[in-house]
Amino acid sequence: ADASGNTLDQDGNLSGGESPADQYRATATRANIIFVSGAITQNPTWTGLVVVQDHVTVTPGVTLTIAPGTIVKFADATTLTVSAGATISANGTASQPIYFTSLHDDSVGGDADQNGNLVGPSAGDWGQVNNKGTANFDHVRVLYGSGIGNTGLNSGAIRNESGTMTFANSSISQAFFDGLDAVGGTLAISTRC
Numbered sequence: 001a002d003a004s005g006n007t008l009d010q011d012g013n014l015s016g017g018e019s020p021a022d023q024y025r026a027t028a029t030r031a032n033i034i035f036v037s038g039a040i041t042q043n044p045t046w047t048g049l050v051v052v053q054d055h056v057t058v059t060p061g062v063t064l065t066i067a068p069g070t071i072v073k074f075a076d077a078t079t080l081t082v083s084a085g086a087t088i089s090a091n092g093t094a095s096q097p098i099y100f101t102s103l104h105d106d107s108v109g110g111d112a113d114q115n116g117n118l119v120g121p122s123a124g125d126w127g128q129v130n131n132k133g134t135a136n137f138d139h140v141r142v143l144y145g146s147g148i149g150n151t152g153l154n155s156g157a158i159r160n161e162s163g164t165m166t167f168a169n170s171s172i173s174q175a176f177f178d179g180l181d182a183v184g185g186t187l188a189i190s191t192r193c
Contacts, residue, residue, distance in 0.1 A: 124176025
């Protein structure tokens, strides 16, 4: 029925509300989009499309798990910090890599900034994933990071700052400053893309 309660006449025979002739069925897929910002104080698992709207901090004692196939899009100049005592586990697969990319990157995850092609991605659109705890990256694609807020002393789309990190089967491209920056801690890199 319409807003006034009049039954619809889908088949055009001037008799509304007939079943099944006047029924309308459609299939829709609900997008799995998560919007995040601020402190993460529990152990979440990110799946689908995740939009980092403002700076995110994984607090001590917390593990952030990112499922295979997840696309994490960062709004301009935002960062993800893994505190000392916290963990990020981003383990994709060859067929379902995890993406860390710009909100303006429509090539994966669609038009999340809802501007058509008005603004495309650029090197340095977002800041970095800064690890001070434990970070595991496997089959991860990092695009368009290491931008605003980074300098020659604080750069890297991925930064290991006295933490423990593994970076395997992954790639970093289109970074404005450094791709991967390590300042103290332990870093193990084994990459085949």
